[in-house]
Amino acid sequence: MNIEMIRAAQKRLEGHARCTPLLSAPCLDEIAGRRLFLKAENLQHTGSFKFRGGWSAVSALDEAQRKAGVIAFSSGNHAQGVALAAREHGVTAVIVMPSDAPNTKIDATRALGAEVVLYDRATEDRKAIGRTLADARGLTMIEPFDNAQVIAGQGTTGLEIADQARDAGVTSGEVLVCCGGGGFTSGIALALEAEAPEMRVRPVEPEGFDDVARSLVSGQREINATMSGSICDAIISPQPGEITFPILHRLCGPGIIVTDAECLHAMAYAFAHLKLVLEPGGASALAGALFYGDEIEGDAVICTASGGNVDAPMFQRALNEYGDKV
Amino acid sequence: MNIEMIRAAQKRLEGHARCTPLLSAPCLDEIAGRRLFLKAENLQHTGSFKFRGGWSAVSALDEAQRKAGVIAFSSGNHAQGVALAAREHGVTAVIVMPSDAPNTKIDATRALGAEVVLYDRATEDRKAIGRTLADARGLTMIEPFDNAQVIAGQGTTGLEIADQARDAGVTSGEVLVCCGGGGFTSGIALALEAEAPEMRVRPVEPEGFDDVARSLVSGQREINATMSGSICDAIISPQPGEITFPILHRLCGPGIIVTDAECLHAMAYAFAHLKLVLEPGGASALAGALFYGDEIEGDAVICTASGGNVDAPMFQRALNEYGDKV
Numbered sequence: 001m002n003i004e005m006i007r008a009a010q011k012r013l014e015g016h017a018r019c020t021p022l023l024s025a026p027c028l029d030e031i032a033g034r035r036l037f038l039k040a041e042n043l044q045h046t047g048s049f050k051f052r053g054g055w056s057a058v059s060a061l062d063e064a065q066r067k068a069g070v071i072a073f074s075s076g077n078h079a080q081g082v083a084l085a086a087r088e089h090g091v092t093a094v095i096v097m098p099s100d101a102p103n104t105k106i107d108a109t110r111a112l113g114a115e116v117v118l119y120d121r122a123t124e125d126r127k128a129i130g131r132t133l134a135d136a137r138g139l140t141m142i143e144p145f146d147n148a149q150v151i152a153g154q155g156t157t158g159l160e161i162a163d164q165a166r167d168a169g170v171t172s173g174e175v176l177v178c179c180g181g182g183g184f185t186s187g188i189a190l191a192l193e194a195e196a197p198e199m200r201v202r203p204v205e206p207e208g209f210d211d212v213a214r215s216l217v218s219g220q221r222e223i224n225a226t227m228s229g230s231i232c233d234a235i236i237s238p239q240p241g242e243i244t245f246p247i248l249h250r251l252c253g254p255g256i257i258v259t260d261a262e263c264l265h266a267m268a269y270a271f272a273h274l275k276l277v278l279e280p281g282g283a284s285a286l287a288g289a290l291f292y293g294d295e296i297e298g299d300a301v302i303c304t305a306s307g308g309n310v311d312a313p314m315f316q317r318a319l320n321e322y323g324d325k326v
Numbered sequence: 327m328n329i330e331m332i333r334a335a336q337k338r339l340e341g342h343a344r345c346t347p348l349l350s351a352p353c354l355d356e357i358a359g360r361r362l363f364l365k366a367e368n369l370q371h372t373g374s375f376k377f378r379g380g381w382s383a384v385s386a387l388d389e390a391q392r393k394a395g396v397i398a399f400s401s402g403n404h405a406q407g408v409a410l411a412a413r414e415h416g417v418t419a420v421i422v423m424p425s426d427a428p429n430t431k432i433d434a435t436r437a438l439g440a441e442v443v444l445y446d447r448a449t450e451d452r453k454a455i456g457r458t459l460a461d462a463r464g465l466t467m468i469e470p471f472d473n474a475q476v477i478a479g480q481g482t483t484g485l486e487i488a489d490q491a492r493d494a495g496v497t498s499g500e501v502l503v504c505c506g507g508g509g510f511t512s513g514i515a516l517a518l519e520a521e522a523p524e525m526r527v528r529p530v531e532p533e534g535f536d537d538v539a540r541s542l543v544s545g546q547r548e549i550n551a552t553m554s555g556s557i558c559d560a561i562i563s564p565q566p567g568e569i570t571f572p573i574l575h576r577l578c579g580p581g582i583i584v585t586d587a588e589c590l591h592a593m594a595y596a597f598a599h600l601k602l603v604l605e606p607g608g609a610s611a612l613a614g615a616l617f618y619g620d621e622i623e624g625d626a627v628i629c630t631a632s633g634g635n636v637d638a639p640m641f642q643r644a645l646n647e648y649g650d651k652v
Contacts, residue, residue, distance in 0.1 A: 018347070018349075020347075021344070021346075021347055021369065023344075023369060026410075026437075026438075027437060040369075042601040043347060043349060043366075043600075043601060043602075047601050084352075104598065111352075111353065112352075268638070271603050271638070271641070272430065272638075274369075275368040275369055275373050275602060275603040275604075275634030275635075276369075276601060276602065276603065277597055277601040277602065277603060278601075308601030309601075312594070312597070312598075312645040312649030312650070313649075315597070315645065316642050316645055316646070316649075319638040319641065319642055320642070323638030323639075323642075324638065
């Protein structure tokens with residue numbers, strides 16, 4: 001896993017993934033106490049950065065493997081990313097999804113032509129289900145984060161951040177990344193190590209699901225006590241990946257922990273001042289920048305907005321609770 | 327008023343206005359029955375295209391005029407555009423706003439450092455109020471649409487549309503523009519006449535406030551019967567402008583009329599499939615493309631999203647009524 005793989009993925013993604021904008025608003029600078037930028041990956045195809053990794057992985061397969069089809073397990077964003085990448089390559093995608101994923105994500109995955117297999121997040125092992133199906137049908141597994149080509153695809157976001165921040169006069173500061181298994185975080189960290197070495201990547205996780213933050217402290221891959229109970233479904237995973245953790249450990253941290261309530265509040269800020277729809281997990285980095293300024297160093301902070309795939313009722317909850325506090 | 331003024335404005339705006347993305351989603355193509363693109367000017371500074379015209383006009387003043395300050399009347403988006411442009415030039419802005427404008431717009435204008443003067447939209451003449459203040463304090467009036475440098479600034483959107491559509495393989499088709507007094511519409515039409523002559527601009531207006539559509543039919547500047555009663559506050563104006571109408575008449579039409587309900591429905595579509603926050607008037611062009619496909623010609627339609635400055639309660643209304651119909 002290295003920067004050359006990310007650069008190669010960027011070439012494969014050209015003309016397929018969007019270069020998403022790096023946005024800002026004076027009011028958010030004031031609250032954050034420094035210049036604040038948001039990398040709007042909610043505007044990526046399928047509504048999250050996951051399309052980058054999906055396209056990178058599918059496009060990296062050899063012809064025969066790709067034709068046989070792919071399989072993925074995902075709470076929804078990786079599902080859609082892989083489904084669209086597979087459809088645009090003209091190949092089959094089977095997606096294993098938790099039955100409690102937002103309807104918007106399950107429906108969108110089916111609408112992209114994928115075959116969806118549901119499982120119970122609390123009692124079943126998604127990896128085992130995925131592997132059984134893959135073996136039986138000759139499908140190639142596209143892991144959500146512990147896959148070098150997926151990490152390479154997510155890392156292309158970091159190449160764009162380096163370019164866009166430079167254009168805005170920013171070459172140092174902290175980059176807050178919404179963090180699940182660490183594919184997005186480690187990919188961005190590798191890209192910035194090469195292209196913007198004075199930037200430091202900080203993983204942001206929801207309270208109670210801070211496996212990466214704890215792992216960075218202990219130096220080993222810690223496991224979350226539970227896999228359900230947060231509204232930040234997109235960034236909940238059992239533990240840091242085998243491939244991602246050494247990268248996270250070498251380049252990132254310390255972790256920042258935000259509450260579900262702070263993510264909802266950040267969604268309301270993004271609604272009011274950036275005109276963007278973020279999902280709770282996708283607003284976690286913005287929440288970190290707005291509410292944990294004292295844990296951050298430097299004159300500029302760049303937040304990734306990892307996704308915007310949120311059901312209307314959850315978005316309304318954010319506006320009900322925080323629409324008049326922004 | 328000509329294309330060279332738009333090109334000159336583009337140079338003055340460089341590094342100040344955003345080049346906003348041209349977005350799409352497979353699901354919206356299906357509903358529209360053709361390729362659909364959305365020019366996301368809700369992501370422009372101050373949440374609408376009006377910053378372009380404000381910056382263009384303020385930057386075009388001579389030094390002495392600019393230092394004396396500017397004044398504008400506006401339902402809110404032009405207000406914010408002029409206020410930010412003035413602040414970034416270090417000069418005073420006085421903004422005359424209707425007292426029933428959304429709070430988010432009044433608050434945002436004040437937050438940008440402008441002095442806000444409120445008036446009653448039903449009983450008072452905003453132009454007269456503005457001129458009295460301008461004369462008394464030596465301020466330069468920046469008209470919301472009937473001002474050549476404002477039109478030149480709005481027209482830079484058209485230059486970007488031509489470039490971005492070409493990159494997406496589109497050189498012909500219809501361009502639906504959310505239309506009030508016609509500054510945005512006429513500026514885009516002039517830009518496309520030069521840069522994408524096979525595109526046709528179609529003004530989109532709310533039912534009951536279709537002065538431009540009727541004027542295009544009659545050949546003279548028709549007047550709306552009333553100035554209040556639509557949720558599309560951003561695109562309500564009494565009649566087409568003296569400068570804008572001849573351009574509209576030469577290059578644009580026929581007009582498309584949408585209902586308030588269709589604008590709310592389009593807001594829900596933009597929420598679900600583009601992850602964007604649009605205001606009702608800013609969603610009117612998208613409503614035209616989604617619900618009036620039989621009035622449109624060609625394989626591709628480009629909609630402008632003119633703004634996203636909407637209060638939380640109005641956005642929640644859109645999600646309550648249409649969140650499950652997208």
